[in-house]
Amino acid sequence: MAQYSLVSGSVGLITLKNPPVNALGAVVRHGIVDSVEKALSDPKVKSVVICGQNGMFCGGADIKEFGTDMKGPPLIPMFHSLEAANKPVVAAIEGGAFGGGLELALGCHYRIAHSKAKVGLPEVTLGLLPAAAGSQRLPRLIGVPAALNLITTGRHITAAEALQLGLVDQVADHNTVDTAVKFAQSVVGKSLDSRRISNFQCPPVPNVDVLFEEVMQKIRQTSRGAIAPIACVQAVRAAATLPYKDGLQKEKELMATLFTSGQARSLQYCFFAQRVVSRWSMPNGASWDTSKGRPIHKAAVIGLGTMGRGIAVALAQTGFSVVAVETQEKQFMDAKKAVAGMLERGAKRSGKVAAHDKIIYSQNLQAIADVDLVIEAVFEDMALKKRVFRQLSDVCKPGTFLCTNTSTLDIDQMAAETRQPELVVGMHFFAPAHVMKLLEVVYGPRSSPEAVAVAMQLGKKMGKVSVAVGNCRGFVGNRMLKPYRDQAYFLLEEGATPELIDQALEEFGFAMGAFKVYDLSGLDVGWKVRKEEGLVLPGGGSGKSARIRQGVRYSPLGDLMCEEGRFGQKTGRGWYQYDKPGSRDAKPDPWVHRFLEDYRARHGLVARRISNQEVLERCLYAMINEGFRILEDGIAAGPEDIDIIYVFGYGWPRHRGGPMFYANMVGLPIVLERLEHFAQANPDVPTLQPCNLLRKLVASGSPPISKWREAMKNVHSQL
Numbered sequence: 171m172a173q174y175s176l177v178s179g180s181v182g183l184i185t186l187k188n189p190p191v192n193a194l195g196a197v198v199r200h201g202i203v204d205s206v207e208k209a210l211s212d213p214k215v216k217s218v219v220i221c222g223q224n225g226m227f228c229g230g231a232d233i234k235e236f237g238t239d240m241k242g243p244p245l246i247p248m249f250h251s252l253e254a255a256n257k258p259v260v261a262a263i264e265g266g267a268f269g270g271g272l273e274l275a276l277g278c279h280y281r282i283a284h285s286k287a288k289v290g291l292p293e294v295t296l297g298l299l300p301a302a303a304g305s306q307r308l309p310r311l312i313g314v315p316a317a318l319n320l321i322t323t324g325r326h327i328t329a330a331e332a333l334q335l336g337l338v339d340q341v342a343d344h345n346t347v348d349t350a351v352k353f354a355q356s357v358v359g360k361s362l363d364s365r366r367i368s369n370f371q372c373p374p375v376p377n378v379d380v381l382f383e384e385v386m387q388k389i390r391q392t393s394r395g396a397i398a399p400i401a402c403v404q405a406v407r408a409a410a411t412l413p414y415k416d417g418l419q420k421e422k423e424l425m426a427t428l429f430t431s432g433q434a435r436s437l438q439y440c441f442f443a444q445r446v447v448s449r450w451s452m453p454n455g456a457s458w459d460t461s462k463g464r465p466i467h468k469a470a471v472i473g474l475g476t477m478g479r480g481i482a483v484a485l486a487q488t489g490f491s492v493v494a495v496e497t498q499e500k501q502f503m504d505a506k507k508a509v510a511g512m513l514e515r516g517a518k519r520s521g522k523v524a525a526h527d528k529i530i531y532s533q534n535l536q537a538i539a540d541v542d543l544v545i546e547a548v549f550e551d552m553a554l555k556k557r558v559f560r561q562l563s564d565v566c567k568p569g570t571f572l573c574t575n576t577s578t579l580d581i582d583q584m585a586a587e588t589r590q591p592e593l594v595v596g597m598h599f600f601a602p603a604h605v606m607k608l609l610e611v612v613y614g615p616r617s618s619p620e621a622v623a624v625a626m627q628l629g630k631k632m633g634k635v636s637v638a639v640g641n642c643r644g645f646v647g648n649r650m651l652k653p654y655r656d657q658a659y660f661l662l663e664e665g666a667t668p669e670l671i672d673q674a675l676e677e678f679g680f681a682m683g684a685f686k687v688y689d690l691s692g693l694d695v696g697w698k699v700r701k702e703e704g705l706v707l708p709g710g711g712s713g714k715s716a717r718i719r720q721g722v723r724y725s726p727l728g729d730l731m732c733e734e735g736r737f738g739q740k741t742g743r744g745w746y747q748y749d750k751p752g753s754r755d756a757k758p759d760p761w762v763h764r765f766l767e768d769y770r771a772r773h774g775l776v777a778r779r780i781s782n783q784e785v786l787e788r789c790l791y792a793m794i795n796e797g798f799r800i801l802e803d804g805i806a807a808g809p810e811d812i813d814i815i816y817v818f819g820y821g822w823p824r825h826r827g828g829p830m831f832y833a834n835m836v837g838l839p840i841v842l843e844r845l846e847h848f849a850q851a852n853p854d855v856p857t858l859q860p861c862n863l864l865r866k867l868v869a870s871g872s873p874p875i876s877k878w879r880e881a882m883k884n885v886h887s888q889l
């Protein structure tokens with residue numbers, strides 16, 4: 171609702187009330203219309219102030235209303251009547267004004283923001299554009315380049331930046347509403363013509379075509395396949411080149427296409443999924459609302475290689491005291507230098523002081539005796555990790571949480587080496603750990619809810635999107651990656667090239683195809699693991715065993731590449747060729763094509779034409795099938811957990827919602843039918859056999875994704 175009152179004898183105060191963010195649901199919209207009418211028709215009222223309750227102006231349209239019949243007054247006429255009012259209207263922005271909330275403020279004649287408030291037009295992140303005239307008013311107010319930046323990125327800006335851009339008129343340090351009321355009284359009688367933004371001419375831009383072309387090109391590169399950023403540019407272009415009324419019409423047309431698009435549905439799903447996963451639960455019933463964490467002041471990182479360095483930086487930048495331990499002399503020296511550089515660069519970007527003094531370096535484990543939490547990041551070697559956990563348990567004070575950054579190994583085996591196994595959890599960061607947003611928090615069978623709560627809260631403090639998952643090989647992300655990568659290799663055997671597969675995946679929206687990722691992370695990493703697992707045979711093996719391991723189909727192609735010394739970017743040669751070792755510019759390599767032809771000839775394989783569609787179906791459906799298995803096994807609490815892991819950790823295009831949401835969009839019967847088809851053609855690939863949960867969901871009429879948790883309960887109760 172919107173509450174109306176008369177304050178200071180002459181100011182009509184309209185307070186938006188719709189907790190928690192005062193979203194513009196139908197009831198609020200009715201409330202605004204009624205209150206504005208009251209204020210404008212009351213002769214005692216000389217000016218109007220609009221604010222939100224509980225220190226929050228307005229979080230924009232009520233996203234939960236999208237996809238419903240959206241009854242109630244529309245926003246555009248409401249904002250026009252505010253702007254046309256003959257009494258000054260002032261927006262008092264506390265907390266934030268986002269999307270429709272900022273568009274409401276742009277309809278007002280003046281905007282006053284609290285110094286801690288943030289504003290923005292984040293519609294693009296929901297697959298939309300600011301279609302309550304925001305795309306037309308903002309460029310008129312702050313100019314085309316700044317508006318383009320805000321509208322196409324959706325970023326939230328501080329009150330200080332908003333003031334600098336001319337988006338707000340004043341910043342208040344204390345009671346914003348009181349300041350706005352006084353301000354509203356002070357401007358009574360002043361002409362309002364110059365305050366009505368829709369009357370403004372857009373400030374002229376030299377080389378307007380060049381500017382729009384540059385922005386468009388950048389967007390095509392960074393938001394591969396996403397339609398909303400492109401529509402945002404087109405809408406701002408309309409503001410820059412057309413009269414307001416025509417620009418508004420263009421905005422409306424563009425929004426009509428976006429509003430019902432699959433991309434908007436996917437992005438809005440991601441918005442809510444991100445919030446769902448923060449309310450974690452464990453199969454034993456423990457959950458975020460029943461489990462308390464404990465404050466962490468001092469943490470340790472063990473092993474300062476690729477991951478440990480990033481984790482130490484992320485902890486220090488969050489304000490924790492960190493003891494960073496590395497045993498190898500050269501690594502120790504290199505790590506100190508590298509961490510210092512990362513802190514410096516981070517400080518430059520954020521404008522803060524580099525947190526060098528937060529980190530103490532040591533080559534001795536005794537230095538961590540008084541820390542509250544340890545994150546182990548030594549080599550991926552179970553024997554070593556077990557030894558380290560034994561030492562940690564001896565050295566650390568009782569009650570210290572012991573976390574491992576392992577990407578695949580059994581948390582419980584490490585916990586078993588300690589005196590308090592209930593304090594052991596996985597904290598699986600992604601490289602580079604100070605940049606990547608995802609954190610998989612892995613609970614073993616003995617992990618306490620308190621330990622999970624601590625890791626989840628720590629992740630949140632570090633600005634990570636944290637997802638709690640169960641303990642199995644590869645957890646959620648890496649477990650699902652395996653069948654996807656296997657399919658990519660099998661497709662090479664059957665006639666594809668690395669560039670054909672990567673192109674199909676990149677056109678789908680991945681930032682990088684499977685083989686570019688291999689080259690980036692190093693082919694030798696997986697080779698080492700496969701060797702330890704006894705999967706690698708010299709020369710790839712021969713005869714029947716060459717392409718079968720432990721009874722299932724296996725491609726030795728990756729092993730053979732490593733035997734040739736082709737480890738990827740680091741050696742300048744991998745699935746692509748590079749100008750020099752370390753270079754990132756991947757070029758197709760005729761050597762690889764010959765190598766694949768020889769391989770096929772040796773194994774009697776006849777190359778066939780492989781379509782983009784087949785690449786996507788084989789790679790993605792195999793991955794999705796594993797996702798259903800993960801749900802069936804209770805490793806992830808719901809499809810949202812899997813989707814958020816893929817969107818934030820594995821470059822899955824957000825506008826496609828994550829693998830499980832994508833399956834839901836494609837249609838579960840289609841996914842099942844294709845998997846059955848591929849499984850029949852590949853009986854030696856068990857990961858293509860459709861799993862029970864998928865079959866049960868289809869048999870029960872393919873419920874929407876929001877109902878899968880319920881369906882999963884039935885499957886679990888039958889087990």
Ligand SMILES: CCCCCCCC(=O)CC(=O)SCCNC(=O)CCNC(=O)[C@H](O)C(C)(C)COP(=O)(O)OP(=O)(O)OC[C@H]1O[C@@H](n2cnc3c(N)ncnc32)[C@H](O)[C@@H]1OP(=O)(O)O
Nearest residue numbers: 190191193229230231232233234268269270292301302445
């Ligand atoms: C042809 C049709 C024409 C239609 C025209 C429509 C044109 C438009 O007018 C378009 C729009 O406004 S689209 C909406 C734009 N606004 C946004 O994107 C802001 C979304 N919210 C946020 O960023 C953060 O919640 C925020 C920064 C605000 C607060 O962050 P916090 O971390 O403090 O809190 P959260 O945990 O994120 O949120 C608390 C609870 O509020 C729910 N929520 C937030 N924003 C909402 C919103 N706009 N609508 C509905 N629910 C919303 C959020 O889901 C969470 O709920 P629970 O998870 O249940 O607690």
Ligand SMILES: NC(=O)C1=CN([C@@H]2O[C@H](COP(=O)(O)OP(=O)(O)OC[C@H]3O[C@@H](n4cnc5c(N)ncnc54)[C@H](O)[C@@H]3O)[C@@H](O)[C@H]2O)C=CC1
Nearest residue numbers: 473474475476477496497498501547548549550576577601
């Ligand atoms: N590299 C990646 O992209 C990711 C790796 N991980 C996991 O993180 C862990 C570390 O991986 P990386 O950083 O890539 O390895 P790395 O090889 O770059 O670094 C490991 C470091 O640990 C040090 N170390 C070994 N034993 C030690 C001990 N007893 N005490 C102190 N330091 C010791 C080594 O000297 C080395 O500097 C592994 O478990 C890996 O699976 C997880 C996510 C991503």
